[in-house]
Amino acid sequence: MKKYILTFFLLPIVILSSCSVYEDIYFLEDGRVKYNMTIDGGEMMALVGESSLKGKNGYPKDSIINFSQIVRDTLDIIPAEIEQDVKNIEPIYMRVQNNDSLGILKISVYGDFDNMESFTNAFASMSKIEGQIKKRENNPMSKFSIDNLFNKNTLSWDGTRLKRIVTAPEKEEITNQNTDSEEGMDKKIDESFDRLFSQGKMVVKYHFPKKIKSVNNKDATFSMDGKTAILNYPASLFLKPDKELSIEIVTE
Secondary structure: OHHHHHHHHOHHHHHHHHOOEEEEEEEOOOOOEEEEEEEEOHHHHHHHOHHHHOOOOOOOOOEEEEHHHHHHHHHOOOOHHHHHHHHHOOOEEEEEEEEOOOOEEEEEEEEEEOOHHHHHHHHHHHHHHHHHHHHHHOOOOOOOOOHHHHHOEEEEEOOOEEEEEEOOOOHHHHHHHHHHHHOHHHHHHHHHHHHHHHHOOEEEEEEOOOOEEEEOOOOOEEOOOOOEEEEEEOOHHHHOOOHHHOEEEEEO
16 A cells, blocks of 8 residues: 555646646536546656566556545544545546556555545645645655645635645745755655756646636637647646636637
């Protein structure tokens, strides 16, 4: 089970090496929300070689894992203060596709949600729970994790208008987060990330049930039917979200 936790915490390393991150959010006509983020780590496997990913500490093979079950197996006893949070993340799954010989490593985080409230609660709870697990596991990778994308991120959807607001961390926060970088492992990790930043890209697609009327990002492109907005960003924004990810889209 620790392999799956490690895989989850190391997602950004895969991202910045693979140069392929795809986030899709589907807003359905009946109010449901579907989410999928797929990371293609094939280029990372080519970079580090098959042998580095094999063996005891390698990535797990093809698997589908429910996050709430991971939490229950990891924490054994669920603290009362996060019982509701564990329930909130039940719709979220992770799929790992791993084939060493073919150089395939794909990691997807996905879920189907009854409504927008269920969606936002799930990812808020996942960030909270992940903090608990990091403390329990004494994880040195704690600042490089998926909750970075949602920790400073709010989404709202009223049926015709989507707002995604991302706030960059304050300078004081960044300073505090970098305190641990004096330790050897963190320093090496930071150096590796700096070398790989320029190689990454992140593609975000917002899918709507009706045609899009306006987007406040001039770089957005659209699907043929006019119902999907497509945005391209550097992968570094997954690791260090910035207001550049903020967007407002109005549909019919």
